[in-house]
Amino acid sequence: MASVKLTGVKKIYDNKVVAVHDFDLDIHDKEFVVFVGPSGCGKSTTLRMIAGLEDISEGTVEIDGEVVNDLQPKDRGIAMVFQNYALYPHMSVYDNIAFSLRLKKVPEDVVYEKVTNAAEVLGITDYLMRKPRALSGGQRQRVAIGRAMVRDSKVFLMDEPLSNLDAKLRNQMRAEIILLRQKLDTTFIYVTHDQTEAMTLGDRIVIMKDGFIMQVGTPTEVFEMPHNLFVAEFIGAPKMNIVKTNLLLENGKYYVTPFGAKIPVEGEKGRMLAEKNVQPQEILLGVRPEHIVLSEGGEHAIPCSLVVNEMMGSELHLHVDTADGSRLIVRIPTIDLDSAGRSELVAGHDLHITFEGKAMHFFDPGTEKNLLV
Amino acid sequence: MNEKRHMGLRTLNRISNTTIYILLIIISIIWLLPFIFIVLQSFRVESTYQVGYVIPHEWGWQNYINLWNSDFKRWYLNTFIIALAAAVFITIIQLCMSYTLSRFRFKLRGPLMRFMLILGMFPGMLTMIILYRVLSDLGLTQANAVPGLILVSVASSGMGYYVSKGFFDTIPKSLDEAARVDGATRFQVLYKIILPLAKPIVIYTILTAFMGPWGDFVFARYVAFGTSSGYNVAVGMYSWLTNDQIARMYTTFCAGGVIVAVPVTILFLCLQKYYVEGVTGGAVKG
Numbered sequence: 001m002a003s004v005k006l007t008g009v010k011k012i013y014d015n016k017v018v019a020v021h022d023f024d025l026d027i028h029d030k031e032f033v034v035f036v037g038p039s040g041c042g043k044s045t046t047l048r049m050i051a052g053l054e055d056i057s058e059g060t061v062e063i064d065g066e067v068v069n070d071l072q073p074k075d076r077g078i079a080m081v082f083q084n085y086a087l088y089p090h091m092s093v094y095d096n097i098a099f100s101l102r103l104k105k106v107p108e109d110v111v112y113e114k115v116t117n118a119a120e121v122l123g124i125t126d127y128l129m130r131k132p133r134a135l136s137g138g139q140r141q142r143v144a145i146g147r148a149m150v151r152d153s154k155v156f157l158m159d160e161p162l163s164n165l166d167a168k169l170r171n172q173m174r175a176e177i178i179l180l181r182q183k184l185d186t187t188f189i190y191v192t193h194d195q196t197e198a199m200t201l202g203d204r205i206v207i208m209k210d211g212f213i214m215q216v217g218t219p220t221e222v223f224e225m226p227h228n229l230f231v232a233e234f235i236g237a238p239k240m241n242i243v244k245t246n247l248l249l250e251n252g253k254y255y256v257t258p259f260g261a262k263i264p265v266e267g268e269k270g271r272m273l274a275e276k277n278v279q280p281q282e283i284l285l286g287v288r289p290e291h292i293v294l295s296e297g298g299e300h301a302i303p304c305s306l307v308v309n310e311m312m313g314s315e316l317h318l319h320v321d322t323a324d325g326s327r328l329i330v331r332i333p334t335i336d337l338d339s340a341g342r343s344e345l346v347a348g349h350d351l352h353i354t355f356e357g358k359a360m361h362f363f364d365p366g367t368e369k370n371l372l373v
Numbered sequence: 374m375n376e377k378r379h380m381g382l383r384t385l386n387r388i389s390n391t392t393i394y395i396l397l398i399i400i401s402i403i404w405l406l407p408f409i410f411i412v413l414q415s416f417r418v419e420s421t422y423q424v425g426y427v428i429p430h431e432w433g434w435q436n437y438i439n440l441w442n443s444d445f446k447r448w449y450l451n452t453f454i455i456a457l458a459a460a461v462f463i464t465i466i467q468l469c470m471s472y473t474l475s476r477f478r479f480k481l482r483g484p485l486m487r488f489m490l491i492l493g494m495f496p497g498m499l500t501m502i503i504l505y506r507v508l509s510d511l512g513l514t515q516a517n518a519v520p521g522l523i524l525v526s527v528a529s530s531g532m533g534y535y536v537s538k539g540f541f542d543t544i545p546k547s548l549d550e551a552a553r554v555d556g557a558t559r560f561q562v563l564y565k566i567i568l569p570l571a572k573p574i575v576i577y578t579i580l581t582a583f584m585g586p587w588g589d590f591v592f593a594r595y596v597a598f599g600t601s602s603g604y605n606v607a608v609g610m611y612s613w614l615t616n617d618q619i620a621r622m623y624t625t626f627c628a629g630g631v632i633v634a635v636p637v638t639i640l641f642l643c644l645q646k647y648y649v650e651g652v653t654g655g656a657v658k659g
Contacts, residue, residue: 014478053550074556086551090569100555147555 079148267358518603
């Protein structure tokens with residue numbers, strides 16, 4: 001159990017490519033922090049710098065108050081789970097898990113106890129004598145986690161541990177990681193490119209792009225108040241719709257005018273615009289698919305035509321084109337439509353939609369920053 | 374229609390397989406003939422000179438007894454010491470070199486590898502005269518040929534890194550990293566993780582390292598020139614083929630050939646599974 005502190009951490013490769021820029025982050029004891037971002041954003045590199053598998057070009061990494069920049073991975077008090085499991089193919093599951101303990105010359109009876117305990121927690125007791133190649137993907141990942149568990153480390157690092165699993169197994173293992181976290185009660189740093197994993201697992205999420213931190217916050221914070229356009233589009237599935245439009249101020253009330261409609265900004269968002277004294281201007285308006293509703297017409301309504309209707313079970317994802325050809329995605333709970341309404345929704349069908357005024361996001365077209373932050 | 378075509382394909386397949394097998398059998402017989410010939414000659418006791426027939430009229434162990442009573446023991450021991458020492462040192466050096474080039478990234482790594490590749494393209498013969506001078510200055514020729522030959526075999530062994538480096542490259546780096554996080558030093562990573570996984574290539578390296586000096590003739594003759602106690606088997610036995618010796622020693626020479634082939638054959642038969650895996654390993658291991 002320990003805190004991890006990164007101060008001005010930078011990674012510059014020999015070819016002068018900067019993979020991570022001035023990374024500052026304070027990870028508290030027993031916190032579960034997720035680094036998330038698209039490929040090449042520097043999330044794995046940062047994790048590997050914490051692990052000691054990459055040199056740190058600039059800045060410091062502290063674990064439990066001690067600067068570990070020059071320590072070997074084994075001396076940092078960390079355990080790590082790799083994306084491809086990295087099990088030793090020539091050793092049995094038991095030997096894989098026992099490897100680190102034997103290197104430390106732990107007595108064999110203690111090794112036995114620890115390995116069998118870990119195996120029991122992870123439900124792999126029956127496979128202890130098997131070689132990794134005789135295991136399924138999920139079982140292999142469990143062994144990899146078991147190998148990290150027995151080290152009693154201060155910080156648990158996971159580098160895309162679920163990426164190689166199929167969707168169903170991924171959901172199952174995600175739940176198991178949450179349970180494991182409760183059992184181990186230690187500091188976790190988890191890297192993923194999957195925003196769902198980030199949202200469900202993390203106490204805090206670090207969203208990265210091109211080596212820069214875009215935002216750090218709780219899942220709710222980053223979802224409800226994305227600091228910039230990148231975060232807004234990255235978090236949430238399907239991704240947020242972005243529309244270039246104008247923000248108007250009439251009689252102390254804010255309006256947006258997407259596609260010729262005039263929609264009032266309501267609730268907290270309206271209040272916040274007023275508090276920040278945001279002036280009427282051209283903006284990038286962000287609306288999540290679940291905050292677009294079907295409408296009967298009128299001043300608030302945007303006419304559009306349905307292009308694709310994806311039936312997801314509990315909800316429909318409607319891809320619609322507006323008059324100027326912009327594509328929007330609308331998410332409608334299936335339960336909100338009767339069967340007649342549902343059968344109408346075929347490609348080519350004309351319909352009206354409107355945006356919910358209290359759930360809009362406003363970004364500066366130049367800086368792409370959230371106007372309310 | 375389909376069935377007919379299927380039958381046609383099967384017949385074609387059978388014909389081509391049969392042809393290939395017959396060809397291979399013929400090649401094997403041609404290839405084996407000299408070996409069978411030498412073995413048969415080594416048991417011929419009615420005369421020691423070359424004769425116009427293959428199957429001996431009288432069989433016996435006399436040629437092997439002659440071997441035992443000659444300098445052959447010394448030469449055999451010399452060769453064995455050189456080959457064994459070369460196998461041990463070359464294997465260690467070459468595997469360490471390959472691991473380093475496969476796993477470490479350092480300045481001038483690329484140029485160094487290319488340099489060694491180009492250097493390796495020059496025939497070893499080019500260095501013979503200067504190497505002889507160096508060995509001679511160090512006192513490692515003639516009677517001291519054994520350490521001299523070990524030195525020559527081992528000295529440039531790091532340059533033969535390609536095959537094993539290629540194999541190491543196919544072992545995921547994350548295994549090294551996992552082991553390092555688990556507490557292993559670089560050396561422990563090499564011998565606890567990488568080498569057990571690279572068993573075929575280790576055996577391939579040992580075998581090739583052993584075979585080189587075991588069959589060496591040109592350089593061994595040069596270094597041990599004129600001093601029987603420094604000869605290896607190839608050089609020693611060659612001295613029996615001179616005009617004045619051959620009539621007396623021809624069948625003994627054949628017996629020596631058999632004895633020289635025995636350990637290598639046994640080694641190969643035991644390890645051939647790994648040897649083939651090693652040669653093809655880098656290419657097919659995913």
